[in-house]
Every structure is written in structure tokens, then in C-alpha cells.
Amino acid sequence: MSNQHLYLNLYENLKQQIIEGQYQSGDKFPSKRVLSQHLSLSNTTVEHAYQLLLDEGYIYSKPRSGYFVSDIETLPIINRNSTHTPYSHSQEPISKEQNIPENTHCELAFNLSEIDAEYFPMQQFRKYARDAFEDDQLLLLQRVNAKGEWQLRQEIAHYLFNSRGVTCHPEQIIIGSSTEQLINLVTDILKEPQFFIENPSYPPIKKILDKKQIKYSQIPVEKTGIALDKFGEFNHNIAYVTPSHQFPTGYVMNLKKRTQLIQWAQQSEDRYIIEDDYDSEFRYFGKPIPALQSLDTKDKVIYISTFSKSLYPSCRMAYLVLPKNLSSRYDNLSNKDGNTVPTHLQKMVANFMESGSFERHLNKMRKVYKEKLKFIIEKLSPYEDQLEVNGALAGMHFTLTVKNGLSLEACLDRAKKNKLKIIPFSQYDQQLTEVKFILGFGGIPFSTLKNHTNALIKTLTL
Numbered sequence: 201m202s203n204q205h206l207y208l209n210l211y212e213n214l215k216q217q218i219i220e221g222q223y224q225s226g227d228k229f230p231s232k233r234v235l236s237q238h239l240s241l242s243n244t245t246v247e248h249a250y251q252l253l254l255d256e257g258y259i260y261s262k263p264r265s266g267y268f269v270s271d272i273e274t275l276p277i278i279n280r281n282s283t284h285t286p287y288s289h290s291q292e293p294i295s296k297e298q299n300i301p302e303n304t305h306c307e308l309a310f311n312l313s314e315i316d317a318e319y320f321p322m323q324q325f326r327k328y329a330r331d332a333f334e335d336d337q338l339l340l341l342q343r344v345n346a347k348g349e350w351q352l353r354q355e356i357a358h359y360l361f362n363s364r365g366v367t368c369h370p371e372q373i374i375i376g377s378s379t380e381q382l383i384n385l386v387t388d389i390l391k392e393p394q395f396f397i398e399n400p401s402y403p404p405i406k407k408i409l410d411k412k413q414i415k416y417s418q419i420p421v422e423k424t425g426i427a428l429d430k431f432g433e434f435n436h437n438i439a440y441v442t443p444s445h446q447f448p449t450g451y452v453m454n455l456k457k458r459t460q461l462i463q464w465a466q467q468s469e470d471r472y473i474i475e476d477d478y479d480s481e482f483r484y485f486g487k488p489i490p491a492l493q494s495l496d497t498k499d500k501v502i503y504i505s506t507f508s509k510s511l512y513p514s515c516r517m518a519y520l521v522l523p524k525n526l527s528s529r530y531d532n533l534s535n536k537d538g539n540t541v542p543t544h545l546q547k548m549v550a551n552f553m554e555s556g557s558f559e560r561h562l563n564k565m566r567k568v569y570k571e572k573l574k575f576i577i578e579k580l581s582p583y584e585d586q587l588e589v590n591g592a593l594a595g596m597h598f599t600l601t602v603k604n605g606l607s608l609e610a611c612l613d614r615a616k617k618n619k620l621k622i623i624p625f626s627q628y629d630q631q632l633t634e635v636k637f638i639l640g641f642g643g644i645p646f647s648t649l650k651n652h653t654n655a656l657i658k659t660l661t662l
Contacts, residue, residue, distance in 0.1 A: 207245045353519075376518050394435070397417075425458070446591070477491055481509065
């Protein structure tokens with residue numbers, strides 16, 4: 201058995217013991233060294249398993265004291281022995297980087313929302329493009345179902361169940377041209393919505409709510425996720441969150457907060473969570489943390505994701521999974537807009553997924569981005585007294601806080617001299633007092649990665 205399977209098996213076994221109550225809240229967990237010796241496993245295997253438990257909130261650490269079991273509140277978590285099986289074949293990508301002017305004088309840039317196009321399987325995709333335009337595909341020339349192509353919705357349902365634990369029927373899925381468009385649609389379906397949104401947050405959400413004059417409150421984001429204790433100050437019924445890799449901080453919402461959030465939604469009939477899972481495919485330590493929707497047993501989570509990172513940004517394709525009752529409400533809407541994604545493109549992506557090529561592409565890109573991130577983080581590590589890295593467990597961006605006394609103006613001036621583009625975090629959080637930057641690395645070629653990183657270090661360190 202591979203080392204990867206060993207640490208995943210250990211993680212699953214320990215997690216199950218916690219869920220079943222074999223460990224109580226506050227119990228001291230075995231040290232990594234003791235467990236390693238007891239099970240005759242390597243320290244690395246145990247360390248990886250513990251890291252997954254830490255990330256998901258099952259355990260927590262105390263400096264110089266060790267690991268302890270978290271207080272995990274009761275929630276009907278997905279039954280691991282469920283007989284449910286994914287649907288068989290027989291039966292927006294909008295950029296998270298908004299309104300940031302391009303600096304054409306920068307030779308080196310840590311841009312957000314860029315992919316490494318060098319590794320895109322263009323030859324395969326060309327084949328699916330040819331197939332979509334064959335003579336016997338005349339039906340693709342007709343108007344498509346408002347929800348999108350059935351085959352694509354089937355493939356998305358199958359993919360989400362296997363990769364994110366999301367349980368849904370293709371009828372609950374709607375294909376759209378962007379996250380923005382789909383959120384706009386959700387606000388039409390919901391009755392008298394009033395939103396909690398993260399602060400800082402994905403910029404277009406505020407633009408949509410402002411335009412439609414929908415009331416919202418901005419709730420601070422902590423390292424464990426949105427500050428749920430603030431919810432009691434307002435009587436709002438919708439929470440919009442990015443729990444798997446919060447944008448822009450990169451923080452991961454832990455399991456305890458996920459269960460609390462779902463419990464909050466289950467307390468009232470008109471409460472819902474909108475889960476934006478925008479780059480969940482790219483988690484570099486173990487499997488991606490299951491989606492909120494996979495923990496929900498009462499249809500309170502509206503799930504949104506996109507192909508902009510997993511395929512390419514100009515694909516302009518996102519998807520929405522509605523709870524069953526909201527799906528019925530959508531079906532009964534009058535004057536629904538037609539589907540905005542070209543039918544042939546939907547067919548191409550569906551075939552790409554059905555063949556297994558999509559999953560293979562994701563596996564390859566996960567390795568590519570992990571290598572890039574690992575290189576950057578290792579180069580920054582000697583400067584940890586000057587630079588603090590956060591949000592680097594997943595996704596295609598992380599944040600960097602400058603702790604050596606350099607001002608934001610000085611950092612930007614030095615970046616200009618080094619022909620480097622870095623995005624101030626204050627673009628997303630105007631109340632920020634720290635000197636902080638948000639850095640995308642996905643689109644940086646391996647050939648220039650060293651130059652990018654050296655310029656970053658030269659710019660931000662003394």
C-alpha cells in the first residue's frame with residue numbers, strides 16, 4: 201500500500217473514532233511520535249493524517265502541550281455507509297480578481313485567476329470540438345434547455361458526488377456563464393433575501409446586492425471561517441460563504457464552524473447557505489475537505505462552482521446546484537432567461553468529463569500547482585521573521601503579510617523598480633492596517649518561477 205493510502209486510511213480511522221465518541225471533547229490525542237511507534241508507521245504518515253484532522257477541525261493543538269479533541273457539535277453528517285450511488289450515464293467563470301488595472305510595464309506578475317495554459321490538453325479538447333460539430337449533432341443547433349445540456353448536468357452531478365460529496369440530481373443543476381450570473385439568478389428565486397457576506401469578500405457579490413437593493417451585512421472572517429457569533433446581531437436569512445478556500449484570505453472553514461453554520465440554516469425554513477466552492481479542486485495536502493452541501497441533510501445549501509480554474513478562464517461556464525424545493529421554485533418561475541452558454545461548448549465539456557480526461561487533467565494540474573507553491577514557500581521560508589504566509593493549503597493564491605516595517609507605499613515603489621506586479625490586500629479590505637499582499641501563482645510558468653520569487657523577496661525583505 202502506498203504512503204498516500206496509509207495516511208488517508210489513518211486519517212479516516214481516527215476521524216471515525218472521534219465521530220463515534222471514542223474520544224471525548226478535550227481529550228488529549230496521542231502524540232505523533234507515540235502513535236508512529238505504536239502503529240509502526242513513519243512520522244511523515246502520522247503527521248499528514250494529523251494535519252488533515254487539524255484542517256477539518258477534529259483536533260486542535262496547544263503549544264508545547266500536544267493535540268486535543270475538538271468540541272464537535274452534533275450534526276447529521278453524511279452516512280459513510282449510505283447506499284446512495286452517483287448517477288450513471290444511462291439514466292462563470294468569473295475572475296475573482298476584479299477591477300485591478302493591468303500594468304504593462306511589469307515583466308513579473310503574481311496575477312490572480314490565471315492558469316498554466318502550457319499544460320492544457322489542447323489536442324484532446326480539439327477532438328471533442330470536432331465531435332461536437334459533426335453532421336449528426338444537429339440537435340445542438342436548437343435552443344437548449346434553460347438549465348443547460350442534460351449530458352453535462354449528468355456529468356457534473358457524477359463528478360460532484362465523487363469529488364466533493366455533493367449529492368444532487370441533474371435536474372437540480374443549472375449551467376450559467378458566470379458565478380455572478382448564477383448568484384443573480386439565486387436572488388430571484390429566494391423570497392425576501394437578506395444576506396450575510398464575508399468581510400473581506402468576493403467583490404461582485406456586493407455589486408449584485410447593491411444593484412438589486414438587497415440588504416446585507418458584512419461579517420468578519422476569522423482563520424476558522426466567518427464569525428458566526430455575529431449572526432445574532434441581525435435577522436438575515438442567507439449566508440454567502442467561500443468555506444473551502446475563503447476569498448481573498450485563503451482561510452479554510454473548520455468542521456466545527458461548518459456544522460454550526462448548517463445548524464443555523466436549519467433553524468428556520470427561509471434560511472439558506474450559498475456555498476461558493478470556486479477552486480476547491482486544488483487542495484495540496486490530502487483530499488479536498490468535503491463541501492458544506494455534503495454535510496447538509498435538510499436541503500439548506502445552494503452550491504456554486506465554476507470551470508474557470510479547473511479548465512480555463514475564458515471558458516465562461518459555471519454551475520449551480522439548487523436544493524430540491526428551490527429547484528421546483530425555479531421551474532415555476534415565469535419569464536426565465538434562456539441558457540447563456542453555447543451548446544457546443546457544453547457538449548465538449550460533457551464529453552471531456554465523460555471520457556475521464558477532466559479528472560486526469562485535474563490530477564495533473566494539482567501536481568503542477570503544488571510544485572509551484574512548494575517552490576515559492578520554500579524560497580520564502582528563510583524570511584519568516586519578515587514575511588508571514590497564510591492561505592497556502594489550497595487554491596491558486598495565498599497572502600503575504602510584511603512584518604519588517606516596510607510601508608505599503610515603499611513596497612509598491614520597490615515592486616515597480618523590480619518590474620514586479622503584486623496586488624495589495626487593501627484592494628479587498630480597505631480597513632486593513634497591515635501591509636499585506638494577495639499573490640496568485642497559477643499562471644506563472646516554471647521557467648520564470650525563480651525570477652518571480654527572487655523579485656518578490658527583493659521587494660519585500662530588508
